[in-house]
Amino acid sequence: MKFKAMTALSLTLAVAAAGSANADPVEDELIVNGETEIVTKTAAPAHMENIDEVMSGWLFRENDTRDMQRDDFDNPGMLAVEAAMETWDEVEGTAGKACSDCHGTLDDDQMVGIRAVYPKWNENAGEVWTLEMAINSCRTEQMGAEAWGYTGTEMTNMSALMSYASRGVPVNVAIDGPAQPTWEQGKELYYTRTGQLELSCANCHEDNYGNMIRADHLSQGQINAFPAYRLKNAKLNSVHDRFKGCVRDTRAETYSPGSPEFVALELYVASRGNGLSVEGPSVRN
């Protein structure tokens, strides 16, 4: 536990950081509820070309915001998890089934690790699926229920439950094999400078993480912590909603949540966080 010895030092650094314009990520460790260790910083996966160390957005947030994520009682995103736990056992649709009829009760731990490997190639569909697409396929194909809206409340709640079930598991999406062309497409999108401001994801989250863009402390734009409860809009936000906001901020025409472009981008961005823990539902500003 080489981290433990550093705690006193990190506290000093954190206080210093809050008091000055110092914009580096803090030295801090995240152990949720005093038991689940979250890897918020680790060596970059082999495919990363310009970054040596990947970091969770948690390290770039203020002390209060980080603290809200240390304990589930303080994390407003947990309300979504609780709502989804009820939905898990609710029968819906023409087949008369609930999620638990196929995937067991949550205590069976069958969903542990699922979040960490999505987006993932789906052999039957012949395309890369996000977790949302997999969930909606269960609803329409297995349950005979209606699909949820891609970024709607029910979907985001269920996505929060899936993150919660995998919390602490390292993100490990596959980028080779049949998923590779989608990954390449996502990479292309990541480096494309869009909109009238001509900014790419990389301009902000690769070239400038740690810097301030006005009042915002730029992180690496990782998605290991999604869905994220944002204090700004006081709700849980899904990955594609975040992408949409960031693209909009380049004064560009955005892609739609659930679009093939955002699915590809999600696979690519997820792969940039391979090795970080699944951290959602997280708290952000």
Next chain:
Amino acid sequence: MKRAISAAIAATILAAPAIAETVAPGDVAYDEAGAVAASLSGMPGNAEEGAKVFGSKSIGNCVSCHEVTALADVPFPGNVGPSLDGVADRWSEGEIRGIVANAKNTYDGTIMPSFYKVEGFIRPGDAYTGKGIALDKIEPLLTAQQIEDLVAFLVTLKE
């Protein structure tokens, strides 16, 4: 109205023709180093207005990336770009005009947006709505006069 007044002032100060010629974004003459010698609006800039353009989130929003000690009262300057203290010691007026109009001619591939340009964008949007915009409807991020005002402000930043 405002325009007429500044044109009148310009005429008195510089004895310039009263009808100022605005250079369209596509017609700006950049030299090899990216500098632009002549005023884009045909009129001198106003440094005080320029400071407003620089600090206002809804206009230039330059402070999102640059700090300037002279504008210490504008909260939360960013540091994606360099501090502009002493910028007039480093660059001439023409060079500053070129950087503000289209910094990509001065710095290849810079993250700094081009403020006087209407072409060559990928998926341009209608301001910050996230919706697309017809290509012939795109306005430059700043007007010729706003750029001149910025230039007038920036040339005062000497150390």
